[in-house]
Amino acid sequence: MTMQEGTGTAPEPDQAVEQKIQKLRELYADAPEVGKRALENVLRKDATSFVGKPRTRMESAGRVGSRQGRVSELTLIAPFVEGGAERLRAFLQLRDGNFDDTDRVGTVHDMRFVFLDNDTKLLFCTAYDDEWDPYIDDFATKIPDELDLFMCNCVGWPGTRSPSVKDWIAKYQIAADGWYVANPDLTVAETRRLNRVGHALEEFLDKISD
Amino acid sequence: MPLVDRLGGDLPRAPVTVELDDIQATVLRYRPEPYYGTHVMLHVEDAQAGREFVQRLTPYVDSAADWWQAGDVWTSIAISSTGLVALGLPEDSLRSFPEAFRVGMAARADKLRDYGPNDPTNWDRPFGTGEIHIAVSIFSDTEDKWRRAMETAGQQYQGFSGVTVMLMRDFGAQPGDLNPLGYKDSIGQPAIEGCGVDSLPGQGPPIKAGEFILGYPGEAGVPLPMPLPDVLGRNGTFVGLRNYQARVGTFNRFLREHAQTEQERELLAAKLVGRWRSGAPLTLAPTQDDPALGADARRNNDFTYAADPHGRQVPLGSHMRRMNPRDTKMALLADVNLHRIIRRSTTYGAPYDPDATSEQDDEVARGTYFIFLSAKAMATMEFLQQEWINNGNFMDLGDERDPNVGLQEDGATFTIPQHPVRRRIHGIQTFNVLRGGEYFFMPSLSALRWIGELRHSSGHADERAEPS
Numbered sequence: 001m002t003m004q005e006g007t008g009t010a011p012e013p014d015q016a017v018e019q020k021i022q023k024l025r026e027l028y029a030d031a032p033e034v035g036k037r038a039l040e041n042v043l044r045k046d047a048t049s050f051v052g053k054p055r056t057r058m059e060s061a062g063r064v065g066s067r068q069g070r071v072s073e074l075t076l077i078a079p080f081v082e083g084g085a086e087r088l089r090a091f092l093q094l095r096d097g098n099f100d101d102t103d104r105v106g107t108v109h110d111m112r113f114v115f116l117d118n119d120t121k122l123l124f125c126t127a128y129d130d131e132w133d134p135y136i137d138d139f140a141t142k143i144p145d146e147l148d149l150f151m152c153n154c155v156g157w158p159g160t161r162s163p164s165v166k167d168w169i170a171k172y173q174i175a176a177d178g179w180y181v182a183n184p185d186l187t188v189a190e191t192r193r194l195n196r197v198g199h200a201l202e203e204f205l206d207k208i209s210d
Numbered sequence: 211m212p213l214v215d216r217l218g219g220d221l222p223r224a225p226v227t228v229e230l231d232d233i234q235a236t237v238l239r240y241r242p243e244p245y246y247g248t249h250v251m252l253h254v255e256d257a258q259a260g261r262e263f264v265q266r267l268t269p270y271v272d273s274a275a276d277w278w279q280a281g282d283v284w285t286s287i288a289i290s291s292t293g294l295v296a297l298g299l300p301e302d303s304l305r306s307f308p309e310a311f312r313v314g315m316a317a318r319a320d321k322l323r324d325y326g327p328n329d330p331t332n333w334d335r336p337f338g339t340g341e342i343h344i345a346v347s348i349f350s351d352t353e354d355k356w357r358r359a360m361e362t363a364g365q366q367y368q369g370f371s372g373v374t375v376m377l378m379r380d381f382g383a384q385p386g387d388l389n390p391l392g393y394k395d396s397i398g399q400p401a402i403e404g405c406g407v408d409s410l411p412g413q414g415p416p417i418k419a420g421e422f423i424l425g426y427p428g429e430a431g432v433p434l435p436m437p438l439p440d441v442l443g444r445n446g447t448f449v450g451l452r453n454y455q456a457r458v459g460t461f462n463r464f465l466r467e468h469a470q471t472e473q474e475r476e477l478l479a480a481k482l483v484g485r486w487r488s489g490a491p492l493t494l495a496p497t498q499d500d501p502a503l504g505a506d507a508r509r510n511n512d513f514t515y516a517a518d519p520h521g522r523q524v525p526l527g528s529h530m531r532r533m534n535p536r537d538t539k540m541a542l543l544a545d546v547n548l549h550r551i552i553r554r555s556t557t558y559g560a561p562y563d564p565d566a567t568s569e570q571d572d573e574v575a576r577g578t579y580f581i582f583l584s585a586k587a588m589a590t591m592e593f594l595q596q597e598w599i600n601n602g603n604f605m606d607l608g609d610e611r612d613p614n615v616g617l618q619e620d621g622a623t624f625t626i627p628q629h630p631v632r633r634r635i636h637g638i639q640t641f642n643v644l645r646g647g648e649y650f651f652m653p654s655l656s657a658l659r660w661i662g663e664l665r666h667s668s669g670h671a672d673e674r675a676e677p678s
Contacts, residue, residue, distance in 0.1 A: 070603075106542035106604075129603065134593045138545045140430045161430050189541035189603050 017051055064173040069184025071109065072131065076124045077116070078172040084153030085119035091149065101146060106189055107135070122154055129187040136166060211351065213240050213278045216507040217410070221278055227404035228419050228426060232445040232654045235272035236286040237423065237583055238405055241396055241554055242351035244387050248360055249556070249579060251336065251377040252344040252367060257298035259372025260343070264297070265662030266366045267346065270359075273655055278407050283350035283359050287658060288449050288650030290314070293343030297661060299442075306438040307651070310588035311448060314340065315647040321592045323600045328617050328644035336376045337453060337646025344373075345451070345650055349554075353383065381556035381579065389555075390456030390576045391614075391641060392479075392562035394489035394504060397511055398534050400550040411512035414536065417547045423447055424585050429547050434585045437651070442661075445654030448587035452580040454615065454642035458563060459571030461641045466567065468635050473498075478635075481626050482613040484530030491530070492523045521627040526605040529614035532598045541606045542597075549593055551582040578642070580615070588649055615642050 021043065028039045065074050080088075092113060102108050107129040114123040139147060144160040151157045154172075158164045186194070214221045230238070254260030264287065272284035289297065291312050294304055310318050316330035316338030324330060330338040346363055350356035367373050389395040401413035402422050409416055420428035424436045425444035436443035469475040476499065480486045486495060488504025493513040495503055504510055514537050518524055524531050531538060535546055559576035566574070584590045597603075600617055602610035611617065613624050618640045626633040653661065 104543050106540070130601075131596075134597055135542070135544065137430070137548050137589075138543060141545045141548060142543055144430075161432065163435060187603050189606050190608055192541075193606050193608075 021047075021051075064170050064175050066176050066179040067130075068179055068181040070129050070187050070190075071127055071181045071184055072129070073176050073179050074124075074126045074128065074132070074169075075174050075176055076169065076172045077121055077174060078124070078154040079121050080119065080153055081155050085115055085122070088113065088122065088150065088153045089115065089119075101143075105143070107132075107187070109188055127181070129189075133166065136160075140165075211243055212281045213407070213507075216240075216243065218508060220508065222408035222410070224406060224408040224416070225404065226406040228423055229445055229654075230277065230406065231273045231275040232656055233274040233423060233447075234286050234652055234655065235274050235277060235280070235284040236347065236349070236554055237447055237552065237652065238274040238277040238402070239281045239284065239349075240399065241556075242281060242283075242349055244351060245349060245382040245556070246351070246353050246356040247347060247349045247381050247556065248356070249377075249379045249381065250346045250348075250363065250367075250375060251342045251379075252346065253336075253341050253374050253376045254293060254296040254343045254372065255374065256372030257296060259370065260293075260297045261662050261664055263367055263370060263373045264344070264658055267363065268655065268658040268662055270362055270366075271655060271658060274405075277405075282352070283348070283355040285359060285363060286347045286349075286652065288345045288347075288652040289661075290340075290342055290344070290648055290650050292340040294651065296343045298664060299661070300664075303438055303442060306436075306443075308435070308586075308588055310592065311649050311651065314338070315450070315452075315649050318588070318592065322595045323617065324595075324644060324647075326617065327640065330647075333644070333646040334453070337648060342376055342648055345449075345648070379558055379579065381558040384557050384561050387557075388487065388562055389557045389578055390458065390559065390562055391461055392564065393483055393485065393487050395557075395578075396553045396555050397485070397489050398530065399552060400547075402552075411508055412514075413511065417550060420585060421548070421550070422552055422583065422585055428585065429545065442653065442657045444657075446657055447583050447585055447652050449650040449652050450580075450582045450584075450587045450591050451648050451650065452644060453577060453646035454580055455573075455575075455577045455645045456562075457572040457639070457641055457643060458566045458574070458576060459568050460639045462564065462567045462571075464637075464639055464641075467637075481525050482528060482624070484524045484528035492528075493518060496523045522629060525624075525626050527602060527607050527610050527613065527625055529612055532605070532612050533594070535605075538605070540604050542604045544597075544604065549590055549598070551584050551587070551590055551594075554581045554583065555579060556581065577645070583652065613638060613641070616640070 024039065028036055031039075065072055067073070099111070102111070109127040109129070111124070111126045114125075115121075116123050140161045147160045148157070151160075156168060158168055183191075252263075254263075267285070267287060270285050271287055272280070291304075291307065291314055294307070304312070310321070315322065316333070319325070319328075319330050336342055348356060348359045348363060350359060367375065387394060399413070400422070401407075401409040401416040402419055403416040404419045404426070418427055418429050420426040420433050424434065424446050425440075426433060428434050437446070465475040465478055469478045476486070477497075480492055480499070485491050486499035486504060488499050488501040489510050490500040490504035491510065491513055493515070494500070494509070515524065515531070515535075516537055519539060521527075521531070526538065534550065535544075556579045557577070558579065560574050561576075563571070582591065599612040599615055602608050607625060609619075610623055610625060618638050621636065622638050624635045624638045626635065
């Protein structure tokens with residue numbers, strides 16, 4: 001449930017949807033044959049499964065980025081400094097998939113680090129709960145070195161403790177045009193809680209069925 | 211009674227490293243017990259007259275020097291963003307204030323989650339209109355001293371053309387100093403480094419002065435951004451004021467619906483807040499109120515949650531635990547020291563009536579000016595409103611909200627952990643409704659003198675103050 005519930009935009013009137021479909025047809029007229037055929041096939045089927053009415057209104061997350069329900073996306077492309085890609089790759093290899101220290105942040109669903117264009121740029125994507133802005137000061141006193149170790153490899157990273165760190169992120173952040181979340185109401189904390197409740201319930205059922 | 215006497219003369223001292231004699235008394239002096247006073251909200255029509263008023267009143271504004279042994283009666287001045295404009299501060303000074311302060315609390319309603327009944331369109335005028343420029347507050351421990359201080363302050367603005375009174379709100383004088391819902395309040399205060407007094411029992415390690423007073427390093431090791439010039443920003447702080455109308459009828463009905471006996475009702479009331487009416491914390495008095503404990507400043511805040519991780523004594527969602535989680539293991543990474551506030555709230559209107567249960571009782575003039583001070587009061591209040599008040603995620607409580615100042619939606623719940631099965635109360639209501647709010651800057655005494663001595667109107671390059 002979002003705070004802004006009730007102020008969402010009304011569903012598009014049918015006419016506007018028709019216009020969008022018409023525009024899509026025009027654009028796909030120039031698409032490869034396989035795409036043209038696919039569009040007609042899809043439109044012949046039940047278009048209500050993807051047109052217009054998202055379960056949760058897509059809204060903005062902080063200054064940049066999109067949000068579905070409680071879950072927000074952050075996509076960032078920033079150039080590496082000299083030697084930055086090498087350092088970051090070595091650090092990630094050392095971790096070898098171990099991100100236990102990220103667990104305690106409690107809001108991060110996932111993170112990915114992708115090296116682009118011959119190791120000249122970093123693509124960083126993450127899904128996280130609500131907004132990160134309110135917690136940036138907490139990161140600056142609780143986990144500044146952990147963040148700096150990653151991000152110092154990008155051009156101009158001012159340091160987690162710097163007041164300009166929010167501006168740096170906004171500068172390299174790109175809002176996603178599409179953003180899908182299977183369970184937009186489930187935060188990381190809530191998912192963990194439901195997991196615990198589920199286990200407890202199974203245990204309880206085991207006991208009474210013995 | 212000064213703080214040192216409330217503690218029975220047993221005050222842990224620490225070195226003074228901040229300029230107490232330049233900082234306004236309200237920043238450090240605890241609210242008197244008992245307390246009386248008035249907030250006067252003024253509008254400045256003429257910049258020159260406004261500055262002259264500030265200049266005339268400044269000698270009566272008390273400093274925080276020896277704050278632990280002073281404190282019977284004092285006067286403070288705070289200025290809103292529109293007030294700084296009305297007083298003709300230089301453009302580059304005005305621009306140096308944080309965005310949230312400049313646009314004002316009403317314009318930040320979205321960030322503060324002030325929706326529905328709390329929306330600024332429902333506020334009492336003149337809150338949120340930009341017409342409140344200067345807030346003069348008088349705190350006193352006796353009615354007599356309060357009246358005399360009011361007379362002195364009044365002499366500075368009465369019949370003074372160019373400055374008009376928008377609103378006068380007497381406060382305090384409540385039986386037992388209870389708030390409008392019948393609780394002793396403002397007990398938990400942060401310990402602040404460098405202010406002369408070491409941590410009081412239960413306060414935890416002192417927090418860096420820069421979190422509360424501008425010009426000193428904060429918890430991250432660096433000073434927070436400060437308004438310019440230096441003389442204006444240094445030793446000042448920001449004040450947030452939120453005017454809550456208490457819905458006493460709704461509150462009493464809720465207690466009656468969910469508890470049968472008076473004893474059960476009082477326990478439920480304590481579970482909502484984390485303290486009994488007397489101020490005694492549930493941690494130290496888990497089953498019944500202990501008024502002697504509540505009244506004892508040496509003991510009533512001296513506890514941690516180490517033995518209560520699941521909230522079976524103090525519910526994780528109770529007001530006290532949300533506003534200061536202390537050593538609670540939270541679901542989200544947060545630094546408790548970054549979100550503390552100095553609290554100087556004042557209660558006004560009719561005292562709490564335990565028998566009031568009607569809808570009309572919700573509208574009897576009775577409420578709280580929730581007043582908080584911090585070097586980043588705006589950011590802190592937005593954090594608290596978003597994360598710790600109108601959210602339950604950080605305590606693993608889903609959508610549950612603060613039972614005291616949270617804005618409850620239909621069907622909202624409040625969870626009381628207990629063994630073997632928790633109790634979950636459905637249909638908790640909004641007990642305090644927001645009817646106004648403002649941000650103010652509380653300048654140092656030297657900044658007040660600097661403002662009083664400004665002689666030019668703003669906006670021209672040749673009249674700008676020297677940047678620091």
